[in-house]
Amino acid sequence: xxxxxxxxxxxxxxxxxxxxxxxxxxxxxxxxxxxxxxxxxxxxxxxxxxxxxxxxxxxxxxxxxxxxxxxxxxxxxxxxxxxxxxxxxxxxxxxxxxxxxxxxxxxxxxxxxxxxxxxxxxxxxxxxxxxxxxxxxxxxxxxxxxxxxxxxxxxxxxxxxxxxxxxxxxxxxxxxxxxxxxxxxxxxxxxxxxxxxxxxxxxxxxxxxxxxxxxxxxxxxxxxxxxxxxxxxxxxxxxxxxxxxxxxxxxxxxxxxxxxxxxxxxxxxxxxxxxxxxxxxxxxxxxxxxxxxxxxxxxxxxxxxxxxxxxxxxxxxxxxxxxxxxxxxxxxxxxxxxxxxxxxxxxxxxxxxxxxxxxxxxxxxxxxxxxxxxxxxxxxxxxxxxxxxxxxxxxxxxxxxxxxxxxxxxxxxxxxxxxxxxxxxxxxxxxxxxxxxxxxxxxxxxxxxxxxxxxxxxxxxxxxxxxxxxxxxxxxxxxxxxxxxxxxxxxxxxxxxxxxxxxxxxxxxxxxxxxxxxxxxxxxxxxxxxxxxxxxxxxxxxxxxxxxxxxxxxxxxxxxxxxxxxxxxxxxxxxxxxxxxxxxxxxxxxxxxxxxxxxxxxxxxxxxxx
Numbered sequence: 353x354x355x356x357x358x359x360x361x362x363x364x365x366x367x368x369x370x371x372x373x374x375x376x377x378x379x380x381x382x383x384x385x386x387x388x389x390x391x392x393x394x395x396x397x398x399x400x401x402x403x404x405x406x407x408x409x410x411x412x413x414x415x416x417x418x419x420x421x422x423x424x425x426x427x428x429x430x431x432x433x434x435x436x437x438x439x440x441x442x443x444x445x446x447x448x449x450x451x452x453x454x455x456x457x458x459x460x461x462x463x464x465x466x467x468x469x470x471x472x473x474x475x476x477x478x479x480x481x482x483x484x485x486x487x488x489x490x491x492x493x494x495x496x497x498x499x500x501x502x503x504x505x506x507x508x509x510x511x512x513x514x515x516x517x518x519x520x521x522x523x524x525x526x527x528x529x530x531x532x533x534x535x536x537x538x539x540x541x542x543x544x545x546x547x548x549x550x551x552x553x554x555x556x557x558x559x560x561x562x563x564x565x566x567x568x569x570x571x572x573x574x575x576x577x578x579x580x581x582x583x584x585x586x587x588x589x590x591x592x593x594x595x596x597x598x599x600x601x602x603x604x605x606x607x608x609x610x611x612x613x614x615x616x617x618x619x620x621x622x623x624x625x626x627x628x629x630x631x632x633x634x635x636x637x638x639x640x641x642x643x644x645x646x647x648x649x650x651x652x653x654x655x656x657x658x659x660x661x662x663x664x665x666x667x668x669x670x671x672x673x674x675x676x677x678x679x680x681x682x683x684x685x686x687x688x689x690x691x692x693x694x695x696x697x698x699x700x701x702x703x704x705x706x707x708x709x710x711x712x713x714x715x716x717x718x719x720x721x722x723x724x725x726x727x728x729x730x731x732x733x734x735x736x737x738x739x740x741x742x743x744x745x746x747x748x749x750x751x752x753x754x755x756x757x758x759x760x761x762x763x764x765x766x767x768x769x770x771x772x773x774x775x776x777x778x779x780x781x782x783x784x785x786x787x788x789x790x791x792x793x794x795x796x797x798x799x800x801x802x803x804x805x806x807x808x809x810x811x812x813x814x815x816x817x818x819x820x821x822x823x824x825x826x827x828x829x830x831x832x833x834x835x836x837x838x839x840x841x842x843x844x845x846x847x848x849x850x851x852x853x854x855x856x857x858x859x860x861x862x863x864x865x866x867x868x869x870x871x872x873x874x875x876x877x878x879x880x881x882x883x884x885x886x887x888x889x890x891x892x893x894x895x896x897x898x899x900x901x902x903x904x905x906x907x908x909x910x911x912x913x914x915x916x917x918x919x920x921x922x923x924x925x926x927x928x929x930x931x932x933x934x935x936x937x938x939x940x941x942x943x944x945x946x947x948x949x950x951x952x953x954x955x956x957x958x959x960x961x962x
Contacts, residue, residue: 377460379417383811383823385663385670385781387422392670392723392778393600394623396464396491397662398423399630399655400569401430408433409440410455417459419655424456425465425494425567425629441468442477442484449487456488464491465567465627471499471516478505482512491625492517492566494541498527502534509537515625517541517566522550524560531564539566544590545631548573548580554595563602570662571631582632585661592665599626600669606723608680613727614688620677620724630658671782675756677722683752684719684773686736688729696930697737705747706841706940706949713748713946716767718775720754721804725777728804730926734773737929741939748946761788769798769916769945772805772819774923780809790818794913798945802938803923806867813874820908820919821875825898826867828924832890833906834859836882841951842909842918842940843883849933859887865924866906868898877956880908883937884922907937909944911953916945 379387386397398421401412409426410433416424428441433455436448444452456463466485471493472478485493492515499505509516519541520527531538540561544554546569553576558565572588573580586592607622632654686694717738719731735752742750748768756779757763759770770789772779780786786809793799799818806821816822835846835858847857854860866886869875884907886893893902906921918941922928929935943949 375460376414376458377417379420379422379460384420385666385811386420386659388778388811389666389670390422392623392673392781393603393626395626395628395666396423396462397421397628397630397659398425398464400425400427400467402427402467403632403655409452410434413455413459413461417461419659421630421659422460423462423464423627425467425627426463426488426490428466428468442480444484449484452488463488464625465494465517465629466490466492467494467496469495470497471495471505473499473501475504478508482508482514485514486512491515492539492541492627494519494567494627498530502530502538506534506538510535513537515539515566519543520557521546523552524557528560528562528564532562536564539564541567541569543569543571543631544592544595545569545571545573545582548576548589549578551576554590554592555598558595558598565599565626567627567629569629569631570658585658586665592662593668596666596669597672600672603673606673606677606680608677608722608724610681610727614729615727617724617726618721628662630655630662632658667781667783670778671785674722674778674781675785678720678754678756678779681720681722681754683717683754684731684735686732686739689732689736693733693926693930694736697733697935698740700930700932700935701737701740701744702932702936702939703744705745706936706943709747709943709946709948713768713948714766715742715748715750715769715771715942715946716758716764717750717752717771717773718754718756718759718779719752719773720756720775720779721777722779723777725775726804726807728774728924730803730923730928731774733926733929734802734923737935737938738771738773738942741942745939747943747948756782756785759785759788759792761791764788764792764797767797768947769800769942771942771945772799772801772808774802774804776804776807778809778811780812780815786812786814790814793818793915793917796914796947798916798918798947800917800941800945801919803865803921806869806919806921816874818912818917820880820910820917821867821869821905821921822873824867824869824873824875825896826865828863828865830861830863831866832859832861832887833884834887834890836885836905836956837952840881840883840909841949842937842944843907845936846933851931851933859890862922862927863925864922864927866904867921868896868904869921871899871901875905877903877905877960878958879955880905880910881951881953881959882956883907883909909941909951909953910955916947916953918945 404412408431494517572585572590574583574588604622801819809815851860882905886904888902910917
């Protein structure tokens with residue numbers, strides 16, 4: 353493996369330039385899989401602080417944050433900081449422990465794992481160790497050697513609510529036989545590279561652990577045995593993707609409460625903590641004293657690549673979890689919609705389709721918000737309205753189903769288009785789901801997104817590229833909206849609508865939760881045919897300093913290969929389907945994505961240049 357170079361000075365400069373109040377973290381605010389896997393599976397991905405062998409814990413923590421990681425494993429033999437020349441152990445004073453906690457807080461880091469060579473044999477010292485770990489928020493103490501009295505250790509771990517993982521550098525059979533009768537607080541710390549050097553394939557070693565894996569060092573090698581060498585994750589014999597998938601399969605079942613609340617993030621549980629340390633040989637790390645070319649933000653190049661490779665390897669495991677979770681969340685029923693609101697929706701819906709369908713059409717409606725994602729109350733209103741549209745017009749069959757396997761290829765070919773009804777959260781983390789939807793659209797299918805849909809899977813850029821936007825600050829507010837394309841078949845009804853009468857048919861004042869999509873995201877008039885946007889000249893945008901161009905598109909269409917995409921960021925409030933012109937826009941959009949209603953999808957920027 354090539355020598356990896358890390359510039360501590362570069363990371364320090366980046367930290368000094370961080371603009372977040374009260375923090376020195378330079379970790380991106382945008383979601384990354386290396387962080388989001390924690391919420392979904394309880395897996396905290398980080399590094400052992402000693403991978404930066406010549407640095408103190410405080411300095412290593414800065415580099416961990418610069419790598420985009422949110423977790424670090426502390427080490428009892430490492431110095432705390434240049435200012436505190438003492439080991440990171442239970443002998444620190446309360447004031448010194450407070451300094452460590454403050455350092456973790458200002459870098460937005462957690463220390464879920466803490467390594468010691470051995471657990472003290474006397475009760476007083478052992479209790480002091482556990483109290484120290486608990487004070488720092490440690491989930492798991494990792495130890496190199498099993499203590500003589502495992503039963504006493506088990507009792508102490510149970511009393512403190514802290515796990516103990518005993519390292520297993522070789523065949524875990526003997527270790528498992530010694531801890532098999534103990535409580536779930538006693539487990540194993542695995543090292544994949546050491547297993548491989550011992551001739552043990554990680555998936556085979558995992559099978560022996562019977563659910564007791566609590567920490568794992570992740571490194572890949574090109575061959576079994578001591579003659580192998582380190583290689584990039586996913587390119588050797590570790591079988592990391594299969595290994596992680598099997599861990600996910602062994603996880604406790606997800607716990608969802610679909611009816612718990614509305615307009616909130618629902619409770620989600622069932623995960624089990626696991627610390628995953630990205631690992632390289634510390635002797636391959638050289639700390640530079642000045643910024644190095646190619647070291648963006650001072651990132652340690654090899655570990656940064658390992659984090660990227662890990663993200664690729666873990667997606668199927670995360671996808672498995674999401675798909676199991678989605679099966680617990682039925683499509684949102686309309687029973688919670690008051691009768692008078694249903695009457696308003698029925699009155700506002702078009703009586704017939706704008707065009708006759710070219711053939712019988714099937715529209716798959718998905719409103720799943722898995723893993724405790726934000727659940728929109730108005731998902732019920734949209735489901736009710738779409739079902740009535742199908743019944744009133746006969747233009748399509750509405751099929752409501754949250755089984756994400758429907759989006760995998762070739763199953764997705766059973767449908768003509770997919771309607772994503774405000775489902776956010778990690779919907780598209782499974783590569784098979786994301787690839788299935790993308791291929792479906794490219795080859796002639798359609799997809800429509802409503803309101804929260806653009807917030808699905810913010811850690812999967814491919815989805816943002818497909819739907820046209822991804823994340824941005826938002827709140828319920830009143831704004832003036834303009835019809836950017838009054839001639840589109842999706843929006844031409846606005847010209848004669850009472851909704852736009854006060855603004856000459858060119859716009860309307862509306863209250864909803866408006867997304868202000870980031871300039872660094874995929875939203876761009878260079879790619880999208882914008883239909884409706886916030887009128888910057890008639891709206892007070894002083895609370896928002898998101899886009900210098902003040903271009904806040906809300907509704908658009910685009911072509912993707914042979915397929916069609918529609919997205920409407922409006923829809924947080926019930927009035928969308930109670931307003932005839934807007935309800936007609938959604939019905940026309942459905943016909944557009946189904947392939948029955950042609951519409952100009954030329955990007956708005958290209959039209960402006962003509």
